[in-house]
Ligand SMILES: [Zn+2]
């Protein structure tokens with residue numbers, strides 16, 4: 672398949688790479704139909720994210736069609752359209768059971784968690800296409816992606832809803848919504864939004880669309 676591959680700072684190329692395959696029973700293979708570039712990808716492009724390796728496939732905002740999944744999967748079947756959240760979560764550990772999916776204990780090997788703990792001040796779950804400190808998972812700026820724990824994260828898309836109405840559920844819409852929610856903005860408040868492009872726009876839209884915070 673073709674995929675966007677990181678080779679070093681300011682050196683990203685569209686390469687031909689091996690197609691992903693399922694390696695665990697809960698994996699699904701997704702044929703990507705839409706993907707987005709995140710502001711966070713610029714940090715990788717600019718060489719600011721530690722633990723990148725030449726050959727890493729980028730992309731943590733993607734959606735597509737399930738083309739291979741185990742018959743035992745409790746959520747997905749071949750042909751389903753899904754948006755894939757960027758956090759990889761097992762759904763069964765202490766943190767997942769309390770809806771703290773970004774702190775999942777099982778999606779990122781311990782030695783990587785130590786790097787993310789040092790870099791961010793806390794251990795991180797596995798993420799798609801975002802360096803080896805978040806698991807070294809291949810991302811979705813590609814024709815296909817392997818989605819681990821695919822019975823937990825992916826959001827099934829109802830028929831008739833086009834990609835561009837739901838793609839941003841993969842990261843940037845909930846990220847903007849959470850930023851607005853955390854600010855507890857009230858009617859009449861004047862706010863300044865520090866964010867470029869999509870994130871700031873969606874954060875502002877979150878306030879307009881969902882009204883004042885609780
Ligand atoms: Zn993103």
Ligand SMILES: [Zn+2]
Pocket residue numbers: 760761762763764765766767768774775776777778
């Ligand atoms: Zn978990």
